[in-house]
Amino acid sequence: MLTELILAGGAAYAGVKSYAKQSKKKRLAKFLGTPPFSLSEEIKATALQAPTRDEIDKTLNRELAIASFSLGLSAMGAWLYPPLIWCSFLGLFLVGRHVYSSAYTSLAKDHRANGDTVISIVITMFLLQGYYVLSAIPIFYLALNRKLVSKVKDESRHNFVDVFKQMPRSVWVSIDGVEVETAFDTLQQGDIVVVGTGATIPVDGTITAGVATIDQQILTGEAQPVEKGVGDPVSAATLVLSGRLSIRVDRAGEETTAAHIGSILNQTVDYKTKIQLWAEAIAERTVAPTLLCGGLVLPVLGSQAAASLLFAVPRHRTTVIASIGILNLFKLASRKGLLIKDGRTLDLLNEVDTVVFDKTGTLTETQPHISRIHTCNGYPEYDLLRYAAAAETNQSHPIAHAIRQEATERRVDVPAVDEAVYLLGYGLNVTVEDQCVQVGSARYLEMENLDIPLPLLEAQKVSDARGHSLVYVAINGNVQGALELAPTIRPEAQAIIKRLRQMGIQSTYIISGDHKAPTQALAEALGIDAYFAEVLPDQKADLIDALQREGKSVCYIGDGINDGIALKKAKVSVSLRGASSVAMDTAQVVLMDGSLRHLGDLFDLARSYQTNMKTSLMLIWIPTLLSIGGALFFQLGFFLSVTLQNLGLLAGVAHSTWPLMQAHHRSNRFSKSDRGRKRGRHGVSFLTKNALRGTNQERRSRRRSGHSA
Incomplete structure (x- = not known):
C-alpha cells in the first residue's frame, strides 16, 4: 500500500504540474496573440488541415493530467474510500483507449502483436482480478510516454523550407518608363523589375539596365561580391550591395533556382522520418516471446505469474528513459550553444567517420581582410589606406568593412570626405583634403580611362x-x-580539425566553388586531407553521395542555400547561426554561436549520451529479468513485480538525469569562483588587460593565417 500511495502522490503531482504548464501556455499565447510556431509551419498545417502543434500539446497535457488524477483516485480508493475506484474508471478509459486501439489495429490490419497488445492484456487481467491501482499504472506510463516522445520525435514539422520569407511582398515594376509597385506573386515572365541598393533580388532574370555589386553568398556560398551589368544573369534571393538594376523576369515564384532547391528538399525529407527510436525497437522485439511465455505459463503457474510476466515487458519504460535522456541532453547542448533538432542525430553522430566542410562561411568568415597593400612609385602605404578608408566611410558591404577595420587596427587617422560621387556597382569617386580619390575594381578604372601600372x-x-x-x-x-x-x-x-582527429574522425574534406589554388592552400593550412574545388551547387550533393557509397559516414557542415541538398543527403548535417534559412532549416544541428568552437562538444555529447543510455537501460532490464525469473521460479506476485520494476525505472531516470545535475553543479561552482575573482579591483583590471591583449593577438594571428592561405 505504501508503494501505491507513493506512486499515486507522484502521479498527482505530475498531473498538477502538467495542467499548470498547460494553463500557463494558454495564458501566454493569449497575451502574445500569436501561435508559437513559425510562418512556414502555420502555412503547411493549414494546407494539410492537420492539428497544430499547440493543439497536440494541449491534448497530451490533458491526458497526462487525467491519467495522473485517475491513478491517484484508484490508490485512495484502495486505501481510504473504495467508491473512489469507480470514479477513476472514466479517466482510465479516456486515456487507455489508445492502448486498445493500437492493439486492435496491429492485430486486425498488420496481423501481428505489438507492445500495446501486451499492455492491453495486462490491464485487462489486472481489472478482472481486482487490481485497480496496478491497472492504472500502465495507463499512466502510456500518457507520460506519449508526452515525452512527442517532445523528442521529429515528425517533419519543419520540412517546409521557408525560402520566400526573404522575398518582398511587393516589388517595383517598370511599365512604359513608370515604376509601379506590384504584388510579388503577380510577377510574370518578361516583366521589368527595378531593384536598388540593399534590396533582395526577387526573381531569376537578366539585367537590362544599370550596374551593381551583388552578394550571392546565400546561393553560391562564396563571400566575394560580384559585379554585374547589362546582359548578365541574376538569381532570386541574392542581395544588391550597391547599384541599381532593371531586371527582365525570366523565372519568378516557384520556378526560381532558390525555390527549386526548396522543392528538392521537400521531396527528399521523408526517408529520415521513418526511423523509429531505437529504444522502442528493442522493446518491440520482446513482444512475441513474452506473449508465448505468458500463454505457456498461464495454465501451469496461474494468472498472477502470467500477468507478472507480461507486465515485465519494458516497452514504455525504455521509451520513457530514452526520451528523458534525450531531453536532458538537449538542455546540456543548449548550454554549449548547440541546437539539436532531433534526438536520432545523437545516434548517427557516433557512426560518423568523415567530416566535410563547405569552405566559405564555414571554415572562413564572411568578411575578408587586407592581406597586403601594393603601392607604386614609392607612394606611402599609410596614405593609400587612409584615403581608401575615407572613401569607404559610408559603405556597408564586406569589402568596405575590411578596409575600415585594417585602418582601425593600424591606427590610421581617417579624414572626412568633402564630396562624394558614386558610380553605383563598380566604384566611387570622392574628394578628400582637396585630393580626388577613386576606389574600385579594374572594370571601374577602365570605365574611368585610368591605366593600371x-x-x-x-x-x-x-x-x-x-x-x-x-x-x-x-x-x-x-x-x-x-x-x-x-x-x-x-x-x-585549425584547433577544431585537430580535435576531430583526436576523437577518431578518419577523413576531412573541403568542398568549394572557389578556384583550386585558394582551396588547396586552405586545406594545407588547416591540415585537411582532401578538397574539391570549382564545385557547382548541384554537384555538392553528388559528392556527398559518392563518399557515402564508398562506405564513409559523412557529417556535412554548410551554410548556404546551395548547401541545402548536400545537407539533406549527409548522415549528419550541421549549419551555423546566421547562415541561410535553407541551411538552418535543413541542418539537424545548428551551432548557435555562429562559429565552429563547439563542434567537438557535439561529438562528445553524442558519445556520452550513448554511454549514459546503455547504463540507464541496463537499470531497466535488470529488474525486468529479475521479475521474469521471479514469476517463473518463485511465483512473484503483482505487487513485488511492480515494485521491483518501478525501482528500476526510478534508478534509470536518476542515472539519465545525472549528467545534467553534474553540469548544473559545475556551473554553480564556476559562477561562485568568478564572483570571488571579481571582488578584487586589481584582478578585474588585470583580466581586462589580458582579454584585450588576447583579442589583438587573435586578430594578428587571423591576418597571418589568411595571408598564408
Whole structure:
C-alpha cells in the first residue's frame, strides 16, 4: 500500500504540474496573440488541415493530467474510500483507449502483436482480478510516454523550407518608363523589375539596365561580391550591395533556382522520418516471446505469474528513459550553444567517420581582410589606406568593412570626405583634403580611362592565382596602389580539425566553388586531407553521395542555400547561426554561436549520451529479468513485480538525469569562483588587460593565417 500511495502522490503531482504548464501556455499565447510556431509551419498545417502543434500539446497535457488524477483516485480508493475506484474508471478509459486501439489495429490490419497488445492484456487481467491501482499504472506510463516522445520525435514539422520569407511582398515594376509597385506573386515572365541598393533580388532574370555589386553568398556560398551589368544573369534571393538594376523576369515564384532547391528538399525529407527510436525497437522485439511465455505459463503457474510476466515487458519504460535522456541532453547542448533538432542525430553522430566542410562561411568568415597593400612609385602605404578608408566611410558591404577595420587596427587617422560621387556597382569617386580619390575594381578604372601600372597588373595575376582580389586606389587620376583582399580563416578552425582527429574522425574534406589554388592552400593550412574545388551547387550533393557509397559516414557542415541538398543527403548535417534559412532549416544541428568552437562538444555529447543510455537501460532490464525469473521460479506476485520494476525505472531516470545535475553543479561552482575573482579591483583590471591583449593577438594571428592561405 505504501508503494501505491507513493506512486499515486507522484502521479498527482505530475498531473498538477502538467495542467499548470498547460494553463500557463494558454495564458501566454493569449497575451502574445500569436501561435508559437513559425510562418512556414502555420502555412503547411493549414494546407494539410492537420492539428497544430499547440493543439497536440494541449491534448497530451490533458491526458497526462487525467491519467495522473485517475491513478491517484484508484490508490485512495484502495486505501481510504473504495467508491473512489469507480470514479477513476472514466479517466482510465479516456486515456487507455489508445492502448486498445493500437492493439486492435496491429492485430486486425498488420496481423501481428505489438507492445500495446501486451499492455492491453495486462490491464485487462489486472481489472478482472481486482487490481485497480496496478491497472492504472500502465495507463499512466502510456500518457507520460506519449508526452515525452512527442517532445523528442521529429515528425517533419519543419520540412517546409521557408525560402520566400526573404522575398518582398511587393516589388517595383517598370511599365512604359513608370515604376509601379506590384504584388510579388503577380510577377510574370518578361516583366521589368527595378531593384536598388540593399534590396533582395526577387526573381531569376537578366539585367537590362544599370550596374551593381551583388552578394550571392546565400546561393553560391562564396563571400566575394560580384559585379554585374547589362546582359548578365541574376538569381532570386541574392542581395544588391550597391547599384541599381532593371531586371527582365525570366523565372519568378516557384520556378526560381532558390525555390527549386526548396522543392528538392521537400521531396527528399521523408526517408529520415521513418526511423523509429531505437529504444522502442528493442522493446518491440520482446513482444512475441513474452506473449508465448505468458500463454505457456498461464495454465501451469496461474494468472498472477502470467500477468507478472507480461507486465515485465519494458516497452514504455525504455521509451520513457530514452526520451528523458534525450531531453536532458538537449538542455546540456543548449548550454554549449548547440541546437539539436532531433534526438536520432545523437545516434548517427557516433557512426560518423568523415567530416566535410563547405569552405566559405564555414571554415572562413564572411568578411575578408587586407592581406597586403601594393603601392607604386614609392607612394606611402599609410596614405593609400587612409584615403581608401575615407572613401569607404559610408559603405556597408564586406569589402568596405575590411578596409575600415585594417585602418582601425593600424591606427590610421581617417579624414572626412568633402564630396562624394558614386558610380553605383563598380566604384566611387570622392574628394578628400582637396585630393580626388577613386576606389574600385579594374572594370571601374577602365570605365574611368585610368591605366593600371604594370606592377599592379602582375600583382593582379598573383592575386587571382591565390583566390584573392584587388581593390584599386587612384589619387588625382593616377593609380597609386591596390589593397589585396583575402579570405579570413576562422581562428578556431585549425584547433577544431585537430580535435576531430583526436576523437577518431578518419577523413576531412573541403568542398568549394572557389578556384583550386585558394582551396588547396586552405586545406594545407588547416591540415585537411582532401578538397574539391570549382564545385557547382548541384554537384555538392553528388559528392556527398559518392563518399557515402564508398562506405564513409559523412557529417556535412554548410551554410548556404546551395548547401541545402548536400545537407539533406549527409548522415549528419550541421549549419551555423546566421547562415541561410535553407541551411538552418535543413541542418539537424545548428551551432548557435555562429562559429565552429563547439563542434567537438557535439561529438562528445553524442558519445556520452550513448554511454549514459546503455547504463540507464541496463537499470531497466535488470529488474525486468529479475521479475521474469521471479514469476517463473518463485511465483512473484503483482505487487513485488511492480515494485521491483518501478525501482528500476526510478534508478534509470536518476542515472539519465545525472549528467545534467553534474553540469548544473559545475556551473554553480564556476559562477561562485568568478564572483570571488571579481571582488578584487586589481584582478578585474588585470583580466581586462589580458582579454584585450588576447583579442589583438587573435586578430594578428587571423591576418597571418589568411595571408598564408
